[in-house]
Amino acid sequence: MNSVGLSHLSTAVRCLLWLCRTCKCFRALCCKGPPPPRPEYDLVCIGLSGSGKTSLLSQLCSESPENIVSTTGFSIKAVPFQNAILNVKELGGADNIRKYWSRYYQGSQGVIFVLDSASSEDDLETARNELHSALQHPQLCTLPFLILANHQDKPAARSVQEIKKYFELEPLARGKRWILKPCSLDDMEAVKDSFSLLINLLEERDFEPSRM
């Protein structure tokens, strides 16, 4: 390149730099940086053994269903969504583990409670008692809750209205932010929609004056 070409090039570069410095729109187009990081939220996922916690979370992480084993202690998964990453701590739901759940609540920003809508009356009652304890626990009672009435594909599954009534959610959870949704492993799009609603609730908390 000759000296005239070089001088034109340097003028063009200087013009570009000036435009970037002075014009916001031009800067937005020309100096596009990486997208802003997605917010992360720490959630706790509880529910009796067999309710489907690991299966649902694994599907959301696109993990192979063959690798699912019963959760004896707890496990943590980073579940990616378009507008947020949810760091979900799943607590094992066996009888001898549930009494330790509350030791793992600290730092949670939201709760996912999974129940088997087709379970026996006894198990449904146990699930109701556990959900009531969680909704009233000092470390969880102010957090948004997503309650997933799972196993809806089974003929014996109770409807979401039956579960709402049986779990006495209306009086207990009045004034709290909670979402109750029917779901099954067969319809992961519906599960993702339910998680999007939970993310909306978590985002709302970010803008609450008390947290600013």
Ligand SMILES: Nc1nc2c(ncn2[C@@H]2O[C@H](COP(=O)(O)OP(=O)(O)O)[C@@H](O)[C@H]2O)c(=O)[nH]1
């Ligand atoms: N039919 C049916 N089976 C499910 C559903 N969700 C989970 N399961 C099955 O229930 C069993 C227990 O699931 P798992 O995810 O280990 O439950 P967890 O103990 O709550 O983690 C597995 O065999 C799953 O395949 C569902 O929506 N419908």
Ligand SMILES: [Mg+2]
């Ligand atoms: Mg599990």
